[in-house]
Amino acid sequence: MVNIGDFWHVKSKAGDSWLWKQLIKSRDYAVNLLGGVENLKNLISSCYVNSKVRLSALYNALKPGSKVDRHDTVWEKLNYPKHSFIMWLAIQDKLLTQDRLHKRGIIQSNQCLLCEGAVAESRNHLFFDCNFSNCVWNGIMEWLKFKLRGKGSKQRIKRLALTATIYNIWRERNARIFKEEFRSVEQLIKAIKVDTWTILLNSSLPDEAYNWLL
Structure with missing residues (x-):
């Protein structure tokens, strides 16, 4: 198991599942798009409503055609x-x-x-x-x-x-x-x-x- 605190920096390995590799790939895409891990964290924080992330707001912020x-x-x-x-x-x-x-x-x-x-x-x-x-x-x-x-x-x-x-x-x-x-x-x-x-x-x-x- 990966410590959730390490999620922002952990790398995928050859034996990892396809789903986990895709999750890491999506993370890296968002980090590169926004210029760093802290920027991504701030974006996610800005999409919280009543302690829950509004996925629609996060999607609209990240999608290229917004x-x-x-x-x-x-x-x-x-x-x-x-x-x-x-x-x-x-x-x-x-x-x-x-x-x-x-x-x-x-x-x-x-x-x-x-x-x-x-x-x-x-x-x-x-x-x-x-x-x-x-x-x-x-x-x-x-x-x-x-x-x-x-x-x-x-x-x-x-x-x-x-x-x-x-x-x-x-x-x-x-x-x-x-x-x-x-x-x-x-x-x-x-x-x-x-x-x-x-x-x-x-x-x-x-x-x-x-x-x-x-």
Whole structure:
């Protein structure tokens, strides 16, 4: 018997049953699609209703032809899968922000640790209203000249930076809560730029796209 705690990392063996091999294969597909085990766990958690997983919600989230999958920004091909996944959860308001945890009675207080003010954390506050997040957004928008119109490669780069920003703000929030690690606005902007450039340097975009970003 396989310990259920090992399910996320166990590998199938030659003597295993066909059913078990298919289960492991499905797990690996979902992990690769979402960019990691933790992302898959978060997705499954977001599909719980009254302590039971809504299989229809899980299926719709994973199937290639779902409505959200076709959203150009969320599922831009340049994006890291983990960036797209966090972006998808943010749009659906499925991230386990403190306001949701507080309503469930999991935590006793709710305070945004990014702006360090007496403001409750919610999806909208965390990504849009928080002073810290606003400074990050302003830095990225200035970098990419968001006031200028752009099509084709320029638009794809903006989508890439958008999802990278959402992901890094969420990651910074988690680091402050769970690890007590803090980065400045400037450090977070630099991390987003590094993520964006890392993807671009491994892509096949035309040279004019790199020249524009430089």
